[in-house]
Amino acid sequence: MLSGCASGSTTPAKTGDTAAIISTNGSEPQKPLITTNTTETGGGKIMTSIYAGLVSYDAKGEGKNEVAKSISADDAQHWTVTLNTGWKFTNGEAVTSKSFVDAWNYGAKFSNAQSASYFFDDIEGFSYDADTELTGLKVVDDSTFTVTLASPEADWPLRLGYTAFMPLPSVAFTDMAAFGENPIGNGPYMLAKTGAWEHNVKIDLKTNPDYKGVRTPANGGLSIVFYSSLDSAYADAQGGNLDVLDAVPDSAFATYQTDFPERFVNQPAAIFQAFNMPYYLEHWSGEEGKLRRAAISMAIDRKEITDVIFQGTRTPATDFTSPVIAGYSDALKGADVLKFNKEQAVKDWAAADAISPYTGTFDIAYNSDGGHAGWVDAVANSIKNTLGINAVGKPYATFKAALADRKAKALTGGTRAGWQGDYPSMYNFLAPLYQTGAGSNYEMYASTEFDTLLKEGAAAKSVDDATAKYQAAQEVLLKDLPSIPLWYSNVTGIWSDKVQNVVFGWDSVPLYNEITKG
Amino acid sequence: MLWYTGKRLLQMIPVFFGATFLIYFMVFSLPGDPIAALFGDRQPAPGVIEQLRVQYHLDQPFIVQYFIYIGGFFHGDLGTTYSGRAVSDVMAAAFPITARLALLALFFESVAGILVGLVAGLRKGKLFDASALVVSLLLISVPTFVIGFILQYVFAVKLGWARTTVSSEAPLSELILPAIVLASVSFAYIVRLTRASVSENLGADFVRTATAKGLSRRRVVTVHVLRNSLVPVVTFLGVDLGSLMVGAIVTEGIFNINGVGGTVYKAIKLGEGPTVVSFIAVMVVIFVLANLLVDLLYAALDPRIRYAK
Numbered sequence: 001m002l003s004g005c006a007s008g009s010t011t012p013a014k015t016g017d018t019a020a021i022i023s024t025n026g027s028e029p030q031k032p033l034i035t036t037n038t039t040e041t042g043g044g045k046i047m048t049s050i051y052a053g054l055v056s057y058d059a060k061g062e063g064k065n066e067v068a069k070s071i072s073a074d075d076a077q078h079w080t081v082t083l084n085t086g087w088k089f090t091n092g093e094a095v096t097s098k099s100f101v102d103a104w105n106y107g108a109k110f111s112n113a114q115s116a117s118y119f120f121d122d123i124e125g126f127s128y129d130a131d132t133e134l135t136g137l138k139v140v141d142d143s144t145f146t147v148t149l150a151s152p153e154a155d156w157p158l159r160l161g162y163t164a165f166m167p168l169p170s171v172a173f174t175d176m177a178a179f180g181e182n183p184i185g186n187g188p189y190m191l192a193k194t195g196a197w198e199h200n201v202k203i204d205l206k207t208n209p210d211y212k213g214v215r216t217p218a219n220g221g222l223s224i225v226f227y228s229s230l231d232s233a234y235a236d237a238q239g240g241n242l243d244v245l246d247a248v249p250d251s252a253f254a255t256y257q258t259d260f261p262e263r264f265v266n267q268p269a270a271i272f273q274a275f276n277m278p279y280y281l282e283h284w285s286g287e288e289g290k291l292r293r294a295a296i297s298m299a300i301d302r303k304e305i306t307d308v309i310f311q312g313t314r315t316p317a318t319d320f321t322s323p324v325i326a327g328y329s330d331a332l333k334g335a336d337v338l339k340f341n342k343e344q345a346v347k348d349w350a351a352a353d354a355i356s357p358y359t360g361t362f363d364i365a366y367n368s369d370g371g372h373a374g375w376v377d378a379v380a381n382s383i384k385n386t387l388g389i390n391a392v393g394k395p396y397a398t399f400k401a402a403l404a405d406r407k408a409k410a411l412t413g414g415t416r417a418g419w420q421g422d423y424p425s426m427y428n429f430l431a432p433l434y435q436t437g438a439g440s441n442y443e444m445y446a447s448t449e450f451d452t453l454l455k456e457g458a459a460a461k462s463v464d465d466a467t468a469k470y471q472a473a474q475e476v477l478l479k480d481l482p483s484i485p486l487w488y489s490n491v492t493g494i495w496s497d498k499v500q501n502v503v504f505g506w507d508s509v510p511l512y513n514e515i516t517k518g
Numbered sequence: 519m520l521w522y523t524g525k526r527l528l529q530m531i532p533v534f535f536g537a538t539f540l541i542y543f544m545v546f547s548l549p550g551d552p553i554a555a556l557f558g559d560r561q562p563a564p565g566v567i568e569q570l571r572v573q574y575h576l577d578q579p580f581i582v583q584y585f586i587y588i589g590g591f592f593h594g595d596l597g598t599t600y601s602g603r604a605v606s607d608v609m610a611a612a613f614p615i616t617a618r619l620a621l622l623a624l625f626f627e628s629v630a631g632i633l634v635g636l637v638a639g640l641r642k643g644k645l646f647d648a649s650a651l652v653v654s655l656l657l658i659s660v661p662t663f664v665i666g667f668i669l670q671y672v673f674a675v676k677l678g679w680a681r682t683t684v685s686s687e688a689p690l691s692e693l694i695l696p697a698i699v700l701a702s703v704s705f706a707y708i709v710r711l712t713r714a715s716v717s718e719n720l721g722a723d724f725v726r727t728a729t730a731k732g733l734s735r736r737r738v739v740t741v742h743v744l745r746n747s748l749v750p751v752v753t754f755l756g757v758d759l760g761s762l763m764v765g766a767i768v769t770e771g772i773f774n775i776n777g778v779g780g781t782v783y784k785a786i787k788l789g790e791g792p793t794v795v796s797f798i799a800v801m802v803v804i805f806v807l808a809n810l811l812v813d814l815l816y817a818a819l820d821p822r823i824r825y826a827k
Contacts, residue, residue, distance in 0.1 A: 030556060030601050039560055113569035115562045128563050177602060199603060199611060199687040200776040225774075228784075231667075232683050232774040238675045239682030369787065398787055399558070400550030407554070418559050432560075439561050 005032055017192050019220035020517035021204075022499060024244040024510065025233040026224035028200045032180020035116040035166040036107025041420070044163055045509045046224060049205055050185035051166040052213045054081060054100070055157060058348030061270070061324055063158050066213045067095060067167070067186070069143075071160070075462055076152035083143040088210045089169040089188040097145035099167035101137045106173065108134050116164035118439070122156070125150045152459040153464045159423040168382045188215045188513045189222060202226055217513040218501070234494075243499045243517065244510055245513075248492040250371060253311040260494040267506040268323040270421035271489035272429060274413045275364050275379070276482060278443040283358055291352035293481035294364075296344035296414075297337050299386035303432030305378045306487050313492050317485035320474050321429040324506045325421065327467035334478035338485055344385050363394040363413035367402040372416055379486070406442040415443070417483055424506050426470040430454060434482055445482030519817075526810045530803065537802045538795050539584060545791045546580045552789030556600055574600070587792055597792030599785070605796045608781060611806075613800065616777035620762040622690070622697035627705040628755055635712025635751075642717050650713070654706035666699045666772040671736060683774035685798050696773040701768055704758050708751055715747035722746075749819055756812030760805040 026349060028045030038047050048056075054068035065071070067087055073079040084516035087095035106112055110131050120126050124136030136148035149156060159165065167186065172179040182194050188211050191197070192204035206221040225242065227233040230249035236242040238259060248256045248264075257264055277293055279285045284292060294355035302316035315323065318330040319340055352358070366372040383391040394413065396402035405411055419440075421428050431454060432438050436446040450473050459470030477483070491508035499517045504510050553570045554561060561567070571577050575586050590597055596605035638650040657665070673695060674682040680695040719725060720743060728733075728742045768781030778797060785793035816823045 032602055039557065039562070053728060088625075090662075110565055111569070113566045113573075115557065115566060117566055118563045121563075129565055179601075186545070198686055226776075227683075227774050228776075228780050229771045232772055235670055235675060235682045235772075236774070239678070241682055241685075398548070398550060398555070400548070400555035400787075400789060402550075403555055404550035407551075410783075420559070423558070439563070440559065 017518035022243050023220045023223040028226045033182045034184045036116045036164050039115040047163040049189045051187040053166045055161040057161045060431050071157045076154045077149050079147040089186050091184045093169045096142040097139045103168035119164040154460045158425045162423040215513040218516045244495045246493045264494045266492050268488045269491040270322045272419045274417050274483040274485045275413050276443040277415045286354045287353040291348045295345045295485045296346035297342040299383045301340040313490045314487040321426050322488050327426045333475045361390040365394045366416040367399040435467040450476040539799050542584050542795050596796045612778045612781045623701035624686050627701035631705045631708025635709040639713040639716025655708045657702045657706035662768045700769045719743045756808045759808045
């Protein structure tokens, strides 16, 4: 079992100038910086820097208690959380159990329309269509609160490092929109000044002197510069204006290792890429569908495409999660279907044709504003050359247009699909995408066997039991192939010769606090 | 003249309404739900999307949305972006920097373009003229982003003479390189326009007369040749100011400038009606004003052109 692939030393030498500001790339947050409303990566990396939750993740994606002293339950359903004392927000207010309970209640409340509301849906009292109190949350005293879940979940604490579960100071609730412009947190960093967030330009952070968690900064602060294109960020890194870049643009895939010798990283990240075949299409359900899905999957030469199109910046998939997630396995039963196998692919396709002959073209929908054309064409070509059918890519001008057809169940073939983990757990890669009726299950996969295993995994008393169930659930997926796994996106990062100790976390974001400069 | 100017300004009113209506309609007609698309692969609860749609009036029919926008416009409220910022704030951030960039580019292309074009026209067929033609042909045929990346790589990354991207303060010195990139294509057109115009005027009767009167060559060239050759160039510059402002999108991307082009592009992709329309409305006004200025300049350059009452 492989739980992580992070490189670099585990105990970085704390040398360098402790006042140095590290500049790094980012993108303009889509919304005011509110813990329960920031679900995209641009705002996410700022939030994890300025907030400390009950738990934080290390480079391998393992949760370490931060504000929490302990999180425990006998039955995986009734949790008791005790807090370390002495934590403060940067405005001086103490971090108490109320800071957590109020923030979670705010995030879950229907009329607040928070993007991350669904993260609270397993806490007792949650409602998707009315304003209700989270009755499962009870403040015992300043440093203790209890959480009652609607059903047992062994890996529930694992998600508590996600942005949505951060505490909020009481001042936030008086005017949340204004608070989101100048958020006050309790993390290793804080806003350099009021108005440090220059929209569309950058946000400056300085170290928080009152911070007392496990991520104490070895530098003086961060300047997160927002780039509209990675190409200009790369040029800035080359020109010495940017210290750390956490994503290399496609145009530099061939050169970044020589441009930044010894100062790059290329390792699998918690990003799963696939294409889905809708169940509402003729030929793609039942026994015939199973055969066709397997045939298509085995017709794709993943290794060659990741090497040629992506220059090794993708890793061929062997499951439905990611190598950085605990419980990942490259030896699941039935994973052979993800290997290029021309003979078997042709055989399965012919067997499906014997049930009902396939006519016409086979297309894969994608949004052409996302840089997907290259690999979609390569996948289509691979299928075409192997099976002898007319396979093509079907471009949509925008993500919005493609999503509309997915939601309306109006696809004529496959569709690009991707998932980036919110928190390092297998459940997060499986439940939202493949559970019957789940939010992002647009292609209408429905399997009671999968649903049962997922539920059993969630309710398991130990993490090991849960992992076994989740792996079994994935073996069901490998048989049914609602989604054809392609590869995991790698995190490709580079840094200048002015900085040291650059280690990337499970979420493709550098562990900023460990970076030293000078 | 005053009456003419007033009439032209009044024409802006129907142009403004027509343009905003059409553009709003086009943004409205883009396929897909803009709110759902904001969230990418991680969709929130359906109730959340529904409430946001109501908040941005996206549940209303087109005509209602348009009048909500126009109503707000007359109260000085241009609406909000999907990130919750006032559109007026976004405009206040984007326009000044783009205006500086565009004016700087306009300055470079007009000064350098007219100078090179003039010399080339005076020395038609000589080495300088031939080189000017080759260079301008190159600039016209090579896409801006190629020129941009090459100049950025050579001057900023390799030589270190300029900053690779424009920093948040955007001082004029950092805008020089982007302005040159932005000006490059128009510079080439101006060289060719001026050259053709100059060489044509050199053979005109009034130039021969001026030379015959015994005027110095300098005076003939500056007063008689150049002034008369500038009419087509000024027309081009007027239209170009508008395209420099909206068309800077490629240059802005390369040098990471948070300007008008990039903002409008992003807003169109998001389907953010109020942002797109507000920006375009200002662009329309700039276009109309620039054209008016050009027409008035005609009269100054060529006394034969007078605007009747």
